[in-house]
Amino acid sequence: MMEVSYREEGVASAASSVAGRLVADGVPARLAAGDPTLWGEDAEREAAVRLGWLTLPRYSRELLPVLGGLVERARAAGLTNVVLAGMGGSSLAAEVICATADVPLTVLDTTDPGQVRRALGEQLDATVLVVAGKSGSTVETDSLLRIYERLFTDAGLAPAGRVVVVTDPGSPLEKRAVEAGYDLVLAQPDVGGRFSALSAFGLVPSALAGADVARLLDEAGEVLPLLSRDTGNPGLDLGAALGGAALAGRDKLLLEDQLSAITGLPDWIEQLVAESTGKQGRGILPVVGADPNESGDELVVAIETDLGDVRVDGPLGAQFLVWEYATALAGLLLEINPFDQPNVAESKENTAALLALPDLPAGAPAFVDGPVEVYGGATARDLPGLFAELLNAIPADGYLSIMAFLDRMAAFDAPVPEGADFEQMTDAWMMADPATLRALLALRTNRPVTFGWGPRLLHSTGQYHKGGPQNGVFLQITGAVAEDVPVPGRPYTLGRLQLAQALGDLGALETRGRPAVRLHLTDRAAGVARLLAAAQEA
Template sequence: MSGDETGVVIVDAELAEKAAPLAQRLAADGAAAKLAAKDSALWGPDAESEASIRLSWTTLHKSSRPLIGEIETLRAELHSEGVDRVVLAGMGGSSLAPEVITATAGVPLTVLDTTDPGQVADALAGDLERTVIVVSSKSGGTVETDSHRRIFAKAFADAGIDAARRIVVVTDPGSPFSELAEKEGYRKTFLADPHVGGRYSALTAFGLVPAGLAGADVARLLDQAASVAETLAEDTAENPAVQLAAAWGAAHEAGAEKVVLADTGSGIKGFPDWAEQLIAESTGKLGTGLLPVAVDGPDAPGFADHGKDATAVAIGAAEGAAQISVTGPLGAQFLLWEFATALVGRLIGINPFDQPDVEAAKKAARALLDDPEKLKGGEAPATVDGAVEVFGSEGVSTDGKLADVLRAFFGSVADGGYIAVQAYLDRLDDASTSLLRGEIAKRTGVQTTFGWGPRFLHSTGQYHKGGHQNGSFLQITGAVDEDLSVPDRPYTLGQLQHAQALGDGQVLAEHGRPVLRLHLTDRAAGLAELVRAVQEAAQ
C-alpha cells in the first residue's frame, strides 16, 4: 500500500482475531451503508433525535464544493488590498482541522484557541495592516471567540482600520452570530452546514474557510475525501472504516480504554490533535469510551510501552509497537476517521453526536466570573515551594516539598487509570510545558495525556467527566504579567483563563476525581522547578 492509498492494517495478530467478528457484525448489519445514507437509527432510539440532525458530514465532499469559489474570490480581494495575514479565532472543531490543514500544506495561520493574555497579545502584535481575522463559532456564544472578536475589533479601530472590513465570520444559518455579523456589517459571513457537529466539521466552512484563505488547496482535500467515500460506504469487513472501528471496539472490550496516536512519517502535521477531539467527545460518555493519547512519535513513552490498557495506532506506516496502521492523504483520513468513530459508537453503545458533560465546566467558570471577589481572592495555597503554589482537591495530599506532593499524586492513580496534564499557559511562549507528558509517562508508567487549557475543554474535556472515571488531573496555571481587557465585558482575559481552570477543576472534583493544581508565580522559574520535581518524584 503506497502512502497515497487509504487503508487500515491491523498489525497485531491477536487484536486482528478479536476484531474480525465485530467487522463481520458491522458488515452484516449494513452499518456503513446506512451511515453513508444518514440513517439516524444506527445508535438506538435514545440517540435518534440528535443523530437525525448531525449526519450531513458524510456527504461534505459533494456539498462543500460551492465554498471553493467563494473562498478563492475573497482571498483574491484581500490580497489586492494588501491583506495576507490570517488569524483564526475558534475553539475545538473550529480550530483543530484548519490548523492541521495549514500545517500540512505549509502555509501560515495564526490560531487563537486560548484565553492566555500573552498569546493573544502576540497575535495582536502582528502587522494589523495585513491582517484579517476569521471568527468561527456555530452560535457566536463561545466565550473565547467572542472575546477575541471584541479585542481585535478594538485593535483595528484603534489603528485606524475599518474593523468590519477585516472580520470574516463562519457560523450556522440563522444563528445569533449571523445576525450580529449582518448588523455590524462584517466583511463576509460563510454559513456552514447546520447538520454537522463541530468535531465532524473538518470539510465544512469551519475547516475550509480559514485554511483556504491562508493558502491551502482545500479543493484537493474534497477530492481526497471523495476518492474514498464509496469505499467507506461498502458493507464489507474489508472497509477500512469498519476495520478501524472493529479494532477499537475489540480492544475496548478487552480492557484497552485508551488509543495512543503517533505519526510515523505520514506527512500530515498535527493529525493526532484533531483525532483527539473527534474520539474523546464522540465516545467518552456514560462511564465508557476511548481516551485518545496524542504522542510525539512511535518511540514516545505511552506508545512504545502502551500496555494492556491501550491500543497503539500509527498514522502512516506501522512502526515500533504499532498495533494498527492507518494510511492515506489528509482529506481521506478526515472522512475515514469520522466514519470509524461513528461506527465504534454503535459497537460500544453510545451516541457519538452529543457531548452531555461539556457544559458543566462552562457553567462553573461563568459562576466564578460573576463573583469577582471569589475569583480574585481564591483559596490560600496549601504549600508553596519556590515559584510554585500547590492546591489540591479533597483527598489529594499536599504535604511536603513539591516532589513529595507529586510522588503521592502519581502513586495514587487508579489501576488502569491515566494522568491528564492540563496547562493553562501560553501555547507558544510556554511550549516546553508539553514535554511534561512524556516525562511523566516515562517515569510513572501511567498513560498520560497533555492538553492546553481552555483548548482541551472543547476536546478531551467531555471524556474527563463522562468517560471512564479513573483519571487524575494535574492542572498548571501561571501568573499573568500583562493582562488584556475584553471590551464591554466585566472581566479580563487573565480572569477568564483563571475562572476556566478553577471551574473545570471544581467539576472534576465533584465527580470524585483527584485534582492537583500547581500555580507558577514565575512561569519560567516555576516550570524549571516543576520538571526537576517530576524527575525527583519518580526516582
Template sequence: MSTLSVTATGAAADAVARHVPTLVADEVAGRIFAQDPTLWGAAAEDEASKRLSWTGLARSSRPLVGEIAALRAELEEVGYDRVVLCGMGGSSLAPEVICATAGVPIVILDSSDPDVVRGAVTDLARTVVVVSSKSGSTVETDSQRRVFEQAFRDAGLDPAQRIVVVTDPGSPLEQAARGDGYHVVVADPAVGGRYSALTAFGLVPSGLAGADIEALLDDAEAVADLLAADDDANPALRLGAAMAGTEPLRDKLVLVDAGTENAGFPAWAEQLIAESTGKDGTGILPVVAIGAEPGRLYADGTVARLVATDADDDGGPESSGESVVTVAGPLGAQFLLWEVATAVAGRLLGINPFDQPDVESAKAAARELLEQGIGAGDEPAFTDGAVEVRALGGDWLTGTATLATALDDLLARLDPEHGYVAVMAYLDREADADLENVARDLYDRTGRPVTFGWGPRFLHSTGQYHKGGPGTGVYVQVTATPTEDLQVPGRDFTLGQFIASQAAGDAQVLAEHGRPVLRLHLTSHDEGLAQVRSLLGQGGA
C-alpha cells in the first residue's frame, strides 16, 4: 500500500487544528469524491459540475493502460523510439514529472520560441509526436503540430503514422486529426487541464515514453479511500488547511525539494495551485525554491518540504520559518493528494478552484497584437548595451538610463511585507537554464519571494495568479529576438511574431491591472543575457 504522509508545524499546524475539524464535520472530503459541485458556492457550481471526474481517475483511466501498451508496441516495431510531446500547461507538466521520475526520456515542447521548436524537429525517422490539447485550439500546440507535419512530409514520411493526438471529444483537433488518419485518444472532458495528470493527457505520452503508468494508477488508487475519508487524519484536509488556513493568511507557499523521489514535482504543483487559487484578488502563490533550502523565511510564507517516501526527516533547518508542512508519498498518490488539497484550499479561500478567468485575457491581448503585426512593442524608454528597456504599469521609471537604476526603480515598488517578484523569461529553458538562479539572487537581495517562469509556458500556470491574485507583484520580463524565425505552415504569422505578441500581450494585461512591469529585450542574445544575469544577480547576500 502507498505511504502518504502530511505533517505540519508552527502556523501550518495551527491551521490544521483550526480548520480540519470543521472540514470533517462538513464532510468536505467525502463530498469532493462524490463530485458535489456545491462545495465552492453558487457562483462556482456550474463550472464545478463539469470538473470533478478527476477524483475517480485511478479507476476510470485503467482502460488506457492496455491501449497505450498496444500503441507503444506498434511504434517500437517500426523503430519509433523518440517521443516528442507538444503541449502546454496541464498537458505537458504532468508527463514531464512522470517521465523524469521514471527515468525515461521524453522531449517536452511547450514553447513557441522558433529556435526551441526548430531544435525539437530532429531525428524524424525515429520520432513519434504526441499532440495534446484539451480545447483542441491551443495556438502554441497547433503551431507545433503544423511544423512537425511539414517536416515529416519534407522528409518523405507520413505524418499519420507518426502523430498521436490527445484531446477532448468533439474538439476541433479531434475532428481534424481523425480526418487526417491520425491515432486519436480522447480524454475525459469532465476534468480540467491542471487536474489531468491521471487522464490521457498525463498517461499517453508518459506510457509511450516507457513510464509504468499502471503503477502510477495503483499508487493513486491505494490512497483514494484515505483521501475521501471525513477524518481528522486525512492528509488532503491537513495539507489544504496548511496551505490556505493560516491566520493571518500566509499566502506564499515555498515548494522545496527536500529529497523527494518525484523529480520536478514542484513545477507541476506550482501550476495546480497558482491557476486554481489565484483569482478574485486572493490566492496562494507557489514559490519553487531554487538551490539550497532557505535558512530563513518571510512572515507571510509557509514552507512545503517534499521529502522521500519513508524518509527519516528532521523537519529541515530550524530557522526555516514558523510554518512548515512536510509531504511524502509516491507520485500517483501525490498527484491525487495535491489535487484534493487544492480543492479544499479553494473552499477555505472562498474561490472557484476550477476556472482560470485571467488566462484568457492574456491570450486575447496576444491575438490582437498578432493581428496588428506588433512584435516587441513600443519604442524602448532607453537602450543599455544589448538590452532595450521598457516600463509599463505606471509612471515609475525615474528616467536614469541604466539597467541598474531601472531595476532599482522596480524593486522600490515592492511591498516589503506582502510583495513578490516574478521573473518571466521568453527564452530557451534548456540552453538558458542558468538564468533560473536569479530567483535565488533576488530573494537574497530583497528578502521577498521570487518566482521564475519560462514563457510562454508560465502563461498557463502562474500567469493566472499574476493577474487574478493580490496586486502585490512586481514583474521582470526578458525577451529576445530569435536566431532564425520560423513560418507556421498554413498560418500568416511566424513563431517569432507569435511569441513576441504573447510577451507583449501579457505585459499589457499586467499593466492594465496596475502591475509594474520591467521589460528587458535582448538585441544580442549572448551579450544581453550576460547583462541581465549580472543585473539580476547583484546584491546577493
C-alpha cells in the first residue's frame, strides 16, 4: 500500500496549510471523480479530455486478453528482442516497468545514428518493434518505423508480423498500421502522454518484454479508492507537499531513489512534473541523480528511503497513479493547467523549418578547444574558462541544464583494462559518459545541475526550460556523425535530423534570452574526454 510521510517540519507545515484549503473546497473527491472545472475556465476544455488516467486501473484490465494474445504470438514466432520506438510518455513508463521487472527492453527514444545502429544490429530475426505515439505524427517515431520497415524487408522478413502499433484512435499511425497489416492496440484517447503509464503505452511493450502488467494494475487499483478521501490519501499528501513547498519557494524537486527496489522512477517523474508544471513563468524543476545542496529552494523527495524531506513508499503501479494525482494537484495549487504543453511545439516547428533548408545554419565557432567547437556568446577562450563562466551566470534561484544530443549507450563501448573487475569497468564507463559532466560541474556550484538526453528531453523537461521561470543556464552538446543512417522516404538522415532538433531547441531558448552555449564534439570519444578533463580544471 502507498504511504507518504513528511520528515521535515517546514514541509509538514506547508503541506498541512494547502491540504486544508483543498479539503475545504472538496478537491480530493472532485479530482478522483474527474471534475474538469478544478483548474479554472481556461483549462476546463483541455482537462475534460485529459482525465482518463483516473480510470486506467480498471479500464486497462480490458487490455489483458489482448496483451496475452500479442505475447503468445510473439513467443510462438520466436520474437524475444523487444524494441520500443516512442518518445516521452510513450517510452519512459515502459522503461521503468521493464527495468524494475528485470526484463530486457531496448528503448529507442532517440535520433542518434550510433544508438539506432546499435539496436539495428541486434537479433533482427528475433525482433518485434513496438511503435508508440499518441499523435501518430512524431518525427522520431516515424523515422524509426521507416528505418525498421526497410531493414525487415531487405532481410526478407515480413514487417507485418513484427510491428505492433500503439496509438490513439484516428491518428495517422492507426491508418498506417491498418494499411500495412500491423498489430494495432488503440489507447484511451482521454489520457495525456505523460499520464499514460498504466495505459496501452506503458503496458504493451512491457507485456511483450515479459513484465507482469496485471500486477501493476492490481497495485494501482488498491490505491485508487483512497484518492477520493480527505485523510489517508497518499495523492493528496504528496500533492500538498509538492505544491505547498513550491509556493513557499522550494521549487527544486530533488528525487532520491538509491535504496529503492523500483529502477529509474525519477526519470519518469521528471517528465511528468516538468512538462505538467513548467509554464507561465513558474513550475517545479525535477532534479535527478543529484546530491542535495541544502539550499533553501530544494525539496528532497525520496522513494522508499529516509534520505529526504518527504518519503514515498509503495509498489510501482501505485506510485504511477499517486504521482499523477499529486502532479495534477500541484498544478492546481500553482494555478496552471497541468495537462497542456504550450512550448513543446515550438522546437518541433523550428526543427521542421531547419530541415527544409539546403544546409543547417550551424554558424562559426567562438573558439575551439581540441576536439570541441564552442558556439554562442561566450567570452572565455577555453573550456575550463567557459564552465566557470556558465556556473557564474546561474542566478541565485536558478539552475544549469546540460542537454546532450548524443548516443546515451556509447560509454559502454569504452575500452576497459584487461582483467578489470566491475568497479574498474564502471570507472572506465563513467569517464566516457557525457552524463558524468553533470556530477563534475555540480561539485563547483551550490545550484542544481540537471542532465538530459536529446531529443528525449524535448518531450520532457524541454517544456519547463522554455515555459518555466527565467532562471536557467543551458549547455547543449552535439557531436559529429561517423556513420549516418538514412531515413527511407525522407530527404534527411538521422544525423541531420538530430542536429536540426538541437539547433531548433537552442533557437527556442535564445529567443527567450536564456543563456545558452553549444559544444560540438568533432570526435565524440575524444570530445567527451576533453569535457570531463576541463570540468576538473577549475
